[in-house]
Amino acid sequence: MFGILVQKELKAILLSPKFAVTFGICAFLLLLSVFIGISEYNASVKQYDTGKQLADQQLREQSSFRMIQTKAFRRPDPMQIFVSGLTYDLGRWAGINQISSPRLRSSAYSEDPIFAVFRFVDLAFVVTVVLSLLAVLFTYDAVCGERESGTLPLVFSNAVPRAQYLLAKGIGAWIGLVVPVVLALLLCMLMVILAGVPMTGEHWLRTGLLMLISLLFFTSFMVIGLFISALTRRSSVSFLVSLVVWVAFVLIIPRAGVIAAGQIVRVPSVAEIQGQRDAFARDRWNLFRQDLDSLFENRRGAEPDSMTEEAMWTHMQTQDSMRRAIELDINAFEAKLYEDLSRRRNVQERLAFSLSRVSPASAFQLAAMSLAGTDLDLKRRYEDGLMIFRTQFVDYANKKTEDSPGGFQISFSSDKGMSIGTPRSKAQLDLTDMPTFVPPVQQIGATVEGLLVDAGLLTLYSLLAFAGAFVAFLRYDVR
């Protein structure tokens, strides 16, 4: 019985224009998205290579280790072809020097803001927006449409169990959508291979998992459509309800989750943090000046022989240690502020994602970005990697400076006054043992672990929606 029902569903889908139209739309949009992704990836690789060459050249032209600086680049990853995520929002390089902390700069959107207006159309976008809509359109009239067209009474005048009928409807529609989508996806993979994108085994594994999570995602929307069709008696009503639910799940809830989290967990802006830090520093320096004044007053009232050079030197040393203590205080305060900021951001992020995950679209997007390594973790990974590299680089530069100080040196002496030292040699720096920046890699194990949550949620949504559809259909008046 079940096989007969599924066969009929498939036959009905194959004979209807739905199948051809779906395949056409899927093939066109998916291929277009992958084509755009490959073009952008190739452009990024070109920029990356050029940038690195220029940075290497600039490095070789430097004459001293004392002021040596370089650039670290964010390496493009083939997975960004499918899920761009934050790729185009994050900076592509960071300056590495001994003075400031490294920060990723010059994102694709900051250079070409026009692209930020409509964003890139990637595979994840097509799946999230187009395939979910197609999935709903495949099932929104599965039950009510048959009732409306009058075939349902004839079907149920036979010994057809309702659960089997509903499951066959879902599976038939699912296969009817999966076949054109998978065909289109295979064409996309062929395009990636033909374009010579350097995909490793792990990339293919991630791509395979991405396909699986995509299937899981639009399955949830198909079942939601089925549920709505079992709740309504007219396909026009079902269509309207499905559309509202789709808009809510795809467009509203993901954003609402983030907005709600922003309201619930307040995260101060960087400017506020800077303001607090400056206020604290101002107070501390004012105190320092007051302390200095009182110190000076005490000294002025003291005996004249206390103003000897040695006493002055001790006085300067005291001042210096006080200054250093204040600087340490301010740095510790600033570190605490940033630590608190980071903690609040994490809490806000977790809350935002938890709230957003009420929607299958959010769960899919988060899973897809995590699989592609283009999620929020990309920024963290690079920031951590850059900090480690900067430490290595500064240590290297200091060590080299000690071994062979170059450049120029300004020194002050109470005996000789100010003097400027000149480089002993203008010979090219030997950079053979200089540490190089190794772009951080996301471990597949950690990715899969995170993926399980979203995959579990998508499965849960599908099961809940099917259970709802089943309960509704048990009470459905087939006349």
Add this chain to the structure above:
Amino acid sequence: MMLEVPGAAMLEAVTLTKRYEDGVLALDHVSFAVKPGQIFAMLGANGAGKTTAINLFLNFIEPTDGEARIDGIVTHKEPLLAKQRVAYVSENVMLYPNFTAVQNLDYFARLGGKTGYTKDDYRSVLLRVGLSEDAHNKRLKGFSKGMRQKCGIAIAILKDAPAILLDEPTSGLDPKAGFEFQQLLDSLRTEGKAILMSTHDIFRAKEVADIIAIMNNGRIVMQEPASRLLGQDLERLYMQYMAGHTAAEAVA
């Protein structure tokens, strides 16, 4: 009033009652029985309860009281078992418009548990119900109501169930097709099928039925073997019952 008939009934309504959620009493303690080889015609105005009775036999709705039985199986207790023994033709047969007549027949025959039919079997049954051969492999999209009705009857024949429920089956059929349908019913009766038919067509009911029941406001107000009504003007009788006369008044 229940007509006493000897032998086991294939279709049986026992004090069948249905009150809808809005309070409307659609069927009020209706009892009748249809034996194999009998045609039972239910006559009545719209809303008399004819379709409700058929829906109760198909378990599309559950009775408020009483039972509908098919081959002794209570439909609302064992619906799947009961449905294996009944075929159904609705007033307005709707099939899958993207399927051809043969494809529709194949699907519904298999749904009815008949998997051994060949394309020749489908052609032969479609010819039997009067659908011309050139329409057999055409999609139902362009079929008239009458053509669809013929396909529906063909599906019922293919199911080869011992009981057949016909809800206004001649609706949409032209006079020639109506006559052919009458002959078809005769042959099905000869095959031993128990047929329960609701109709507005008094003439057809008189011609084809073995038992005629007139329904009004959810009750059977008259139930007689057709043979007893041979000399009577059924149309006048029907109108009198509809006007609310009692059996004695109507017969007088």
